Amino acid sequence: MIEFQNVTKKYDNGVLALDRVSVKIDKGEFVFIVGPSGAGKSTFIKAVLKEVDVTSGNIAVDDMDITKLHRRRVPYLRRKVGVVFQDFRLLPNKTVYENIAFAMEITGTPHRNIRKQVPMILALVGLNGKGNFYPNQLSGGEQQRVSIARSIINNPPILIADEPTGNLDPDTSWEIMKVLRTINRRGTTILMATHDREIVDIMKKRVIALENGQIARDDKVGVYGYDD
Amino acid sequence: MMIKPVFTLKEAFKNLWRNRLMSIASISSVSATLLILGIIFALILNINAMAQSAKDQFDSIQVYLRDDLSSEEVIALQDKIKGVEGVSDVVYESKSDALKRMKESWQDNAYLLEGLESNPLPSSLIVYLSDIYYSSSVLNEVQKLDGIEEIKSYQDIVEQLLSITEGIRKTGIIVIFVLIAISTFIIHNTIKLTVNSRRREINIMKYVGATNWFIRWPFLAEGTMLGLIGAGISALAMKFAYDYVFELMHSDFYVLVSAYVIPPTDLMKDVLFLFLVIGAGIGALGSIWSMRKYLNV
Ligand SMILES: Nc1ncnc2c1ncn2[C@@H]1O[C@H](COP(=O)(O)OP(=O)(O)OP(=O)(O)O)[C@@H](O)[C@H]1O
Numbered sequence: 110m111i112e113f114q115n116v117t118k119k120y121d122n123g124v125l126a127l128d129r130v131s132v133k134i135d136k137g138e139f140v141f142i143v144g145p146s147g148a149g150k151s152t153f154i155k156a157v158l159k160e161v162d163v164t165s166g167n168i169a170v171d172d173m174d175i176t177k178l179h180r181r182r183v184p185y186l187r188r189k190v191g192v193v194f195q196d197f198r199l200l201p202n203k204t205v206y207e208n209i210a211f212a213m214e215i216t217g218t219p220h221r222n223i224r225k226q227v228p229m230i231l232a233l234v235g236l237n238g239k240g241n242f243y244p245n246q247l248s249g250g251e252q253q254r255v256s257i258a259r260s261i262i263n264n265p266p267i268l269i270a271d272e273p274t275g276n277l278d279p280d281t282s283w284e285i286m287k288v289l290r291t292i293n294r295r296g297t298t299i300l301m302a303t304h305d306r307e308i309v310d311i312m313k314k315r316v317i318a319l320e321n322g323q324i325a326r327d328d329k330v331g332v333y334g335y336d337d
Numbered sequence: 338m339m340i341k342p343v344f345t346l347k348e349a350f351k352n353l354w355r356n357r358l359m360s361i362a363s364i365s366s367v368s369a370t371l372l373i374l375g376i377i378f379a380l381i382l383n384i385n386a387m388a389q390s391a392k393d394q395f396d397s398i399q400v401y402l403r404d405d406l407s408s409e410e411v412i413a414l415q416d417k418i419k420g421v422e423g424v425s426d427v428v429y430e431s432k433s434d435a436l437k438r439m440k441e442s443w444q445d446n447a448y449l450l451e452g453l454e455s456n457p458l459p460s461s462l463i464v465y466l467s468d469i470y471y472s473s474s475v476l477n478e479v480q481k482l483d484g485i486e487e488i489k490s491y492q493d494i495v496e497q498l499l500s501i502t503e504g505i506r507k508t509g510i511i512v513i514f515v516l517i518a519i520s521t522f523i524i525h526n527t528i529k530l531t532v533n534s535r536r537r538e539i540n541i542m543k544y545v546g547a548t549n550w551f552i553r554w555p556f557l558a559e560g561t562m563l564g565l566i567g568a569g570i571s572a573l574a575m576k577f578a579y580d581y582v583f584e585l586m587h588s589d590f591y592v593l594v595s596a597y598v599i600p601p602t603d604l605m606k607d608v609l610f611l612f613l614v615i616g617a618g619i620g621a622l623g624s625i626w627s628m629r630k631y632l633n634v
Pocket residue numbers: 120121122124125126144145146147148149150151152153
């Protein structure tokens with residue numbers, strides 16, 4: 110589903126954020142990316158989204174080499190890869206329903222389908238009946254659910270989350286993890302960067318540890334393994 | 338792709354209203370640019386038309402005679418000119434002939450001449466050349482003769498008019514180019530305000546896979562609308578100004594030039610088309626420019 114071949118990313122300021130990274134993530138996997146701050150986790154994610162162009166090496170997403178992908182084709186890559194961020198990134202002047210419908214309008218989904226699918230996805234992430242709320246009327250956990258709903262509404266084969274629980278308390282974080290696990294069980298490949306030791310240790314999923322841009326560890330059933 | 342035109346237009350108006358000061362600045366600059374373009378355009382077309390009608394009479398020189406010449410003197414003069422090399426014919430035109438000819442050429446506007454108390458036109462000899470090639474040498478010879486009030490060689494006029502048009506065209510192109518650049522820049526700044534206020538939305542759109550054109554379209558609508566409003570205003574201003582000048586030209590004072598002025602309806606069709614196209618172009622260019630930075634995510 111995602112394959113890095115000897116990928117190096119050197120930023121213009123000379124920082125080596127990814128250093129000859131080779132890794133293969135299969136369809137349906139749930140993978141944590143851990144590592145100290147500045148290890149290159151976010152850069153790894155941005156490389157999959159083609160938000161940054163890598164300096165050398167190749168990246169394949171859904172059997173397509175994205176390193177040589179034309180700028181104009183990038184939107185179509187993004188439709189295959191849902192993203193969730195630490196800060197939710199919702200539109201404050203749109204309701205929950207509109208925030209999600211917005212992602213479907215962009216791909217040209219007919220209104221009929223939008224009206225049908227948004228309530229279904231709201232049920233899936235546990236936000237039944239909250240469609241008419243505005244983001245500032247929701248808790249952090251609920252806002253993150255909206256953001257997750259938006260990221261999977263177009264049925265992408267891959268979901269990427271960069272510290273999705275970074276702004277949430279432990280209980281709420283677990284609620285979010287349950288939602289992600291449900292989505293993963295429906296067949297979506299999930300890639301999640303995190304600093305949350307407890308979650309990584311309890312979930313018992315594959316763990317890729319980055320340090321100084323290099324893969325320090327890659328365990329099929331791993332633990333967080335840092336003291337921070 | 339889902340585009341909701343009515344919704345987009347409403348949204349665009351709302352954004353333009355929110356930044357109304359900048360919107361007014363944009364519209365004014367487009368109007369001013371187009372108005373100046375229109376004036377230059379009208380000048381060039383009119384002078385060209387004058388040059389063209391003068392050119393039709395290229396192969397003749399008009400020699401206006403002093404009022405005090407007797408008919409014998411006129412005939413003598415006519416014979417002398419006939420003798421000059423390169424002259425094919427010399428025809429006498431009396432004062433009343435001249436007035437009659439003018440009335441004919443003015444057709445619908447001939448009534449304007451009815452008000453004249455005395456015939457202001459001089460009698461003249463029209464000298465036809467066997468070839469344009471002789472025009473300056475014939476001119477030289479005729480100038481030496483007696484009894485002549487003034488000589489009108491159309492060659493000079495045509496050359497002068499053409500050089501004036503050339504001058505206007507050259508400076509006009511530079512002036513217009515600069516003005517268009519300024520207008521585009523002002524629209525660019527206006528649209529940048531809305532783009533900035535919706536940066537977040539654009540960013541999210543990029544992440545959920547919106548194509549650049551999907552994102553650009555509403556802003557493009559906004560910029561184009563500014564350009565078109567500007568075009569409309571300048572077209573109106575141009576129409577009133579040109580009608581006014583046209584009327585003025587037809588007052589007794591300028592009666593001699595007015596026959597060459599292009600009628601407002603003919604000119605305004607071209608002007609309106611030109612304005613709408615350039616106005617929309619400036620608006621579209623300005624808005625696409627203002628989005629460049631945000632689309633490279
Ligand atoms: N746009 C950029 N320009 C220059 N350097 C950058 C840029 N983005 C990241 N870096 C550098 O690249 C390195 C890796 O950054 P990255 O954001 O991938 O780390 P991270 O593992 O996500 O860290 P964190 O856990 O703090 O989020 C860091 O040293 C960072 O300073």
